[in-house]
Amino acid sequence: MSIILDHVNHIYEAGTAMEFAALKDINLMIPDGQFIGLIGHTGSGKSTLVQHLNGLLVPTGGNIYYNGADIHDNDYNKKELHSKVGLVFQYPEHQLFEIDVFSDVCFGPKNLGLSKKEVELRAYAALKQVGLEDEYFYQSPFDLSGGQKRRVAIAGVLAMQPEVLILDEPTAGLDPKGRDEILDRIAGLREETGMTVILVSHSMEDVAKYVDRIIVMNKGQVMLDNEPREVFRYYRELEEVGLAAPQVTYIMQELKRNGFDVDTDIITIEEARKAILDALKI
C-alpha cells in the first residue's frame, strides 16, 4: 500500500505563450503510515504536486500508482481515490457552503453513499477529532473565526476517513497559537489512526517537530528528500532557494563555532535545551 510517482511532469497551459513547467520529472515513493513534510518556496509546485496525488490533476507526462494501480487507467475509480486520498486545499474555508457546520462536514461522507446514520457518526467523530466544541455544530460556518473555519474544512475531509491525508498549508494565515493547535491535532490524529499524512508548508519550523521525512521542492523539482536532521544539514543550500532551517539549528551551529561541545543536528527546542544544559554542566 503506497503511492508511487514515476517520472511525473506537469506543464500548465501547454502550447501557449504562458506555458509553464510546474513539475519536472518527479520520482517519489510514499509508503504507508509515513508523516511527510513537503516544503518549498512560493511557486515551487507543492500544490500542483499534491493535486496529482488524488488524481485531480492529470500529469502531462509520467505515471502515478496508488496501491499498485495506475490511477489514470480508464477503468480506475477516481471517485474512490478522492475518498481514499483526502486532500485539504490551501485556504479550505473558502469551500464551505452549507447552512450549518455539521451539514457541511456531512457533505463528504454523504457523497460516498453511506447511510444517514453512518454519515452523521463520521461527521461527529471528525469534528471531535479537530477539536471543535459542540456549541458550534449548528452555527453557520461563515460566522466562525478563521481558525475554526479551517478546522471545519479539515473535518470535512477527515469525515471521509481517508487512508492518506494531505494538508496544503493548513496553517497559512493563522496566529502562532492556532497554528500549533492545528499541527498538534494532526500529529495526534496520526498517532491514533496510523494514516499517512503529507503536510505542505513553506516553514521548516512548522514541520521539523512532527515529520519523519522532508521533501524539499525547488522550481518544480525535488531538491532534497530525507529525514529532517539530514535535510537541515544543508541549511546553506536551503537558504539559497529562499528557505531556512529551524532557528535552533542556527543557534547550535553558532554555539559549536564558539567552542561549545554541542550536537549540531538538533532540530527541536526540547532537544536544544537538553544539549545546552549538558554542555554547560561539564
Next chain:
Amino acid sequence: MLRDITLGQYYQTDSIIHRLDPRVKLVTTVCYIISLFVVDNIVGYILAGLFLALVIKLSKVPVKFMVRGMKSILFLLIIALIFNLFLTPGEVVVSFWKLQITKEGIRQAVFMAVRLVFLLMGSSVMTLTTTPNQLTDGMEKLLGPLRVLKVPVHEIAMMMSIALRFIPILLEETDKIMKAQMARGADFESGNLIKKAKSLVPLLVPLFISAFRRANDLAMAMESRCYRGGEHRTKMKPLIYKMRDRLAYGAVLCYLVLCVVCGKILW
C-alpha cells in the same frame, strides 16, 4: 474545460497588433462587425475572412486558442443554422414531412454561420491582444465627448474594466472550488438535470461569497488609495497615436472601401 472560454482573456505576447493603440483596435472591431452585416455576397465574405486571417497572423495568437473559444457558441450556431435552413421561404431543394429546405435557406444559413464565427473571432482578437486596462482606456477616450451630455464616461469605463478583469479571476476561482469539492466526493457530471443543478450548490455558494469578498476588498483598496472618479484624473500612460496607428486606420479604411466596392459591383 472552463479555460476554453477565451472571450475577455488576454493572450500575452509581443506583436504589432498588441502594440497598436487600443482606440484603433476598438474602432477596427466596430468597423469589422458593421462590414460583416453590410456585405452580402461571397466575395465580401472572402474579403472579410482574408482580413481576419491577416490580423490573426499578425497578432501571433495561435489559431488553436481562438478556435477553442468557438466551442462556447456552438449551440447558438447550430440553432441559427437550423432556423435559417428550414424557415427561409424560396425555391425548394429538399422537402420531407412538413419541413423544406430552400436554396435561399442554405445560402442564408451558411452566411449566418460564417458571420457569427467571424464576429466572435473578430472580437476575440481584440480582447486577446488588448489588456482590459488598455481597452477601457481606449473606450473612455473614444466616448470622452459624451461627457458633455453628462454621461458618466469614466465610471462606465471603470466598471467595464473591473468586470473584464474579474472574468479570468472568477474562472480560476471556480476551477479551484470545483476541485476542492471534488476532493470531498462531489460529482458535477453524472445524474439527471435536477441532480446536476443541485450539485452546483456547493460550487455556487462559495463562488458568490468569494465574489462579494473580492468586491469588498477592491472597494476598500480603492477607497484607501483615495480613488474619486474621473474628474481631474491624469493618466500615467496617456494614449497618443503613433505612425503605426495611422497606418492601421488607413488599412481599415481600404478594407471598408473594398467591401463597399465588392457590394456594389456584384449587386
